[in-house]
Amino acid sequence: MSSAHESRETPLLKVEGLSKTFLSGGLFARPQTVVALRDVSFTVDRGEAVALVGESGSGKSTVARILLRLERPDEGRILLDAEDILATEPLRASLPYRGRVQMVFQDPFGSLNRTHDVNHHLARPLLRHKRATSKDVREKAIDLLHVVGLEPAEEFIWRRPYELSGGQRQRVAIARALAVDPDLLIADEPTSMLDVSIRMNILTLLARLKEERRLAMLLITHDLASARYLADRVLVLFRGRIVEAGPADEIVASPAHPYTQALLESIADVGKLGAESRDVEPDPDELSSDGCPFAPRCPEAMDVCWKVDPSYRTVDSRRVRCHLYPEDGGGAGEAETGARTQAAGQ
Numbered sequence: 001m002s003s004a005h006e007s008r009e010t011p012l013l014k015v016e017g018l019s020k021t022f023l024s025g026g027l028f029a030r031p032q033t034v035v036a037l038r039d040v041s042f043t044v045d046r047g048e049a050v051a052l053v054g055e056s057g058s059g060k061s062t063v064a065r066i067l068l069r070l071e072r073p074d075e076g077r078i079l080l081d082a083e084d085i086l087a088t089e090p091l092r093a094s095l096p097y098r099g100r101v102q103m104v105f106q107d108p109f110g111s112l113n114r115t116h117d118v119n120h121h122l123a124r125p126l127l128r129h130k131r132a133t134s135k136d137v138r139e140k141a142i143d144l145l146h147v148v149g150l151e152p153a154e155e156f157i158w159r160r161p162y163e164l165s166g167g168q169r170q171r172v173a174i175a176r177a178l179a180v181d182p183d184l185l186i187a188d189e190p191t192s193m194l195d196v197s198i199r200m201n202i203l204t205l206l207a208r209l210k211e212e213r214r215l216a217m218l219l220i221t222h223d224l225a226s227a228r229y230l231a232d233r234v235l236v237l238f239r240g241r242i243v244e245a246g247p248a249d250e251i252v253a254s255p256a257h258p259y260t261q262a263l264l265e266s267i268a269d270v271g272k273l274g275a276e277s278r279d280v281e282p283d284p285d286e287l288s289s290d291g292c293p294f295a296p297r298c299p300e301a302m303d304v305c306w307k308v309d310p311s312y313r314t315v316d317s318r319r320v321r322c323h324l325y326p327e328d329g330g331g332a333g334e335a336e337t338g339a340r341t342q343a344a345g346q
């Protein structure tokens with residue numbers, strides 16, 4: 001059968017069944033295992049922004065660290081343009097891989113070297129990845145500053161991090177990531193340490209880059225309002241597992257999973273971008289061995305929720321892991337399949 005789904009180009013990034021368990025505790029504490037990710041699967045297409053949303057500790061940064069090759073998953077595959085990265089890449093990512101997958105971190109103060117000027121931060125990746133020669137490196141660095149809106153670029157290029165505001169530093173960090181002309185940009189809470197007043201500017205910049213450069217993005221955030229603004233699709237992570245996945249507008253307009261609903265309610269006003277959002281308070285005693293991991297916090301928990309871990313079900317063009325919705329005919333599927341197939345037909 002030749003469906004629209006099959007005829008689509010291969011996704012830029014395909015993550016299949018990532019699982020990761022950490023052993024925590026130290027010399028004096030009893031060692032404990034922390035399941036950071038359970039069977040996480042998703043895709044990111046070229047020019048698409050996907051937001052990974054969830055409360056603190058849900059596993060968002062673990063996904064980013066695995067994608068950056070800073071951490072090895074216990075299970076799962078990462079396909080970049082259909083190439084199995086875990087099979088071919090060393091744990092420390094190679095130069096070609098880093099030329100394709102770049103990161104913008106949360107802390108614009110910590111991510112730049114205070115002893116070097118902006119020129120140094122941009123020239124280094126440009127030369128290292130052979131995106132410039134010693135002749136045109138200055139010109140290319142200045143171009144990058146134009147791209148991220150740091151004007152006058154000829155002046156900003158000589159500034160050092162301490163001469164820049166938080167928002168300006170984050171723009172330099174974005175310019176540095178763009179220097180290698182990556183295919184995928186991972187941004188882990190890129191605005192959460194910035195003044196509320198300038199968060200929107202950075203999100204606008206990222207949105208423009210996505211459109212103009214057809215840059216794929218994985219935006220990590222606990223803020224569904226930012227996710228809705230920037231992302232085409234949202235993945236909601238709870239306790240290391242995707243509990244709802246689908247188009248951003250649909251998820252924000254009518255969240256299906258009670259956890260997504262709780263996340264949305266924790267944002268005072270979803271229309272007010274940059275507003276502080278609270279995490280849903282985690283309760284350390286809420287571990288249930290069987291059943292749905294969200295059941296202890298779920299206002300709608302039914303008998304079955306305590307006994308049976310729900311499979312993914314299709315709700316509109318979303319996949320939702322919750323007993324509130326009827327099971328699909330085909331049984332348990334991946335978090336993403338339904339949403340992608342339907343989106344492909346649009």
Ligand SMILES: Nc1ncnc2c1ncn2[C@@H]1O[C@H](COP(=O)(O)OP(=O)(O)OP(=O)(O)O)[C@@H](O)[C@H]1O
Nearest residue numbers: 022023024034036055056057058059060061062063
């Ligand atoms: N190196 C590590 N050793 C032990 N436990 C870890 C390690 N890294 C992450 N964890 C645990 O894995 C879980 C997921 O962590 P992760 O940092 O991915 O969450 P997060 O969603 O990014 O949270 P936040 O919003 O606070 O940044 C947490 O319980 C965390 O304590």
Ligand SMILES: [Mg+2]
Nearest residue numbers: 060061062188
């Ligand atoms: Mg994190």
